[in-house]
Amino acid sequence: MIPIEKKELPPKYYLTYFQYLLDFVKQKYTTILNEQENAFIQAFEALDEDEQCLYIRFSNRRGSFFKTDKLKYAEIENIDIILDALIAKNFLSALSHEHIVLAGNVLDILNKSELIQLAKMLNLDVKGKNGLKKEELLDWLLESATFDEMVAWLNPEIAEKPAIIKVNYEEEVQMLKFLFFGSRYGDMTEFVVRDLGFQTYEHYDMDQLVPHFQSRQEAEDKFKVSLAREDFYEMQEQNIAPEEIYHWFMTWTEKHKESLSEIAQPSYARFALKVGSYFEKAKLPDLALPVFRLTHEPPSRERQVRILHKIKNNEEAQALCEQILSEPQNADEQFFALDFFNKLEAQNAKKKVKKAVTDKLHKADVLALDKSWQRQVEFGVIDHYEKLNKKAAFTENHLWRSLFGLLFWDIIFDTESMAIHHPLQRSPSDLFKPTFFEKRQQKMEERLEILDDPDAWNIFMNQTFFEKYGITNPLVDWYGGLFPLIITLLERLSSEQVKAVMLEMARNLRENVRGFPDLFIWDDGDYQFIEVKSPTDSLSNQQLYWLRFFESINLRAKVLRIEWKKPDTELITA
Template structure:
């Protein structure tokens, strides 16, 4: 049964309970233990169990620390009125390993430790050490200089005092949060956003919620990839590209690529590392990485390297392979352009842009080109709106609301989920194509279409949907478009977007303008702007369906 949060955005300021964060934390622990206990390790179960036996002050202090950014905190800087005795809570957590004292710090940890002090405090602590560093340096530069010129152990002894609080059980908590949120960037602040009314989420009977992971192996793979991403960010500026390459070769990337829940993250890591090598002109090494997967944009990157190497046969072969089964619109047009170039034709996007109409726009709009173009059309007697993607996304999100959020597709895993987990993957359409086709087939009139949209908007008003913009002006413009569009045009649009919501929910023309019984979309281009592959895709689809759409080439006056 679907339930909906009441709209609180316009209410008086909401005051949360004093220990709201503790209630939310306990909810997460209980949720994960109930739904994922068979997948939890013994240490994670012990973490959850032992947390419940802490004093309330101890629980509050641990949650407060775990919700803060960073690894080290100064006890004297932690002021929480609801914690009766901070010192006792601190000692309790130390004795139970929920807070720890680290005997040895890595270089990056030592940086984090010193960074919790301000610069005058750092200088004061350094005075007895007789350290030769330039005290005029900025704080970050001063710390880096210290780490290069001083023994790490001495720095740790000087800055790591008994009043330093260091969170324990980090790995256990990170896994618990991974199971709850389904990804590594989950944030407990989502509870606050919901509770103060800044966002409204779909509420679904928890018995109908799916699971983020079906096996422990999947969860560990996602966690490992998160750690590898962090390692890469540390390495890319610290070591040579060849060292990064050797680091990556030691990773069994094929293991992650063969796992459904990890593949998308593994593809992203491949792209990041490959592009890092490519930027530094290690083309063969980059190509080696790009050949591990055919995901977008790895095949596109191969083409770009082949062209730089003037290996046009391989470039053409790759382009033909893409055209047989493109991942997305951008990849398709890039492959098409490879073939056009060999035939000495201009880029597909360039050819289409040359067909646009030229409009004079006052030069004062150079930083607001779409607004300037809208002024031009208004002077020509049109009404208009800078709609960009909002019109089509609103129609899609409202029409397919039930199909997007239906829990039977196992894409809703927790109550704070803004987007179904498969919303931007290829599985979205595969799971729902029968329901999508049936709904489109059963919508036989514009009146029926409008009724579906109106009912959806009234029933779900204000609730977070990845496609719907609830601003009144955006919804009004959607209705204006629907007043002009034919049913078959709208149905074609909806079906096209559903096939690939990730890549086909953007790239729509900037402006929507109308006058009496005529209307048009316009993609606005300043003299130095170029048409993208996504934008070309929608211009071609609109032309195919008879939806008026054009390129407006701005000429400054």
């Protein structure tokens, strides 16, 4: 990697970032901002610089409530005066009885010693309470005293300044950040990571960027799915009974699912899979099955078949397997369905049957290695082939992914795809969606023609690699030895073979960027890809998928099963 130059950010860097975000949202989303968000922007821009800075400091931190006794920011002078100004302008609120519904959040900002001290001031008997965990102590306090009593001690009216304050406009700020990043996972620290040189992004003019959401409903739909998912995780942490979680989730689904915008549907599908998996792991198939039925997103159908088989409903399980086989969405579904039918037939015939991956593994060549390679078996195989005067590299997924990312770089990040929404995007928003290939197919097929001319692809790949080196692309793993490996690959395979692999990846990029063989072995006249399996390792469905695909295009690849050498044991077959 390119060495990272040490950089320093200006004292009020976070204000610059927030102002950029506001300007961006105002420009791209002016038609969908609501009255409250516009009012916040107008009020925020009316603050003086230090007031803006202190408010951003609070809004960028986790939580709604903060203690004021140790506030100190070198770039902000007269913090107490600014604190009073923000309270007067309703950007902050002093703790009061109005915050009773958030009582738990208020107490959570206190450490265990402070909770004990509060209990003493409230004249509660704290004997034996030191042994409680903080969560238990917090629950006891909430049960033992009224919130008004706590507020009287935590924020006494006679104090010069409030000891605890709450940040206001939280919903508005959350939505503005959500509109900018397009998800709840976006964070203002991404600006910092960029400007410190830890990430380098593809450059775009602001005019080239398109809104992630085309309507207010699209934004609100995806936002509420994100909030519901966070509620689900919180319920798990609070050990809410699974039956209550199920009732909550199904009620939420009944109310919202059918009206969700298309852009929010994938988020909902992933949410449903998380909930279904939670019930399945809790050994509650009667709750897991109806949740999995809410989506066809993999691995939903596989999980349904497994549950149906477990509860002895084989007729429905077989019918669903037939659906999977008629139109599998990935290799895991395809081979699971095949193995399931083979298993049922074997049971009826009272025979044993092997899974497709197991059968492939058992038929593989075997190599005996010294047990000293036990924790780095792939490198043991590399050592074996290097002793045979061959060159070898551990390439696994990154070689094919990186070739794809470099060959189609400008097509992937083409702003005409309408999938680039903000300047900190690591990839287009449709990278792992079915529409990715649909929108770019013609350009990608035209680009592949360059592979028929060795001089042309050599110049193109060289130029792309060194111009883009270090820029973030989730498909490209940057390191110095990557380029010669790509050239070696392109020199040894036919253009038709490379084209076939690239197009197969593009058709389902979400699934087909994984499962490639571990090693690339070559010499002057030959090459081979090898999937290495230690004695305790198994072959995955996706690995079998690529091995079969490679075989269909006459691309040399195989599985090599490892056994540990016994005294005087040599190569069995390889």
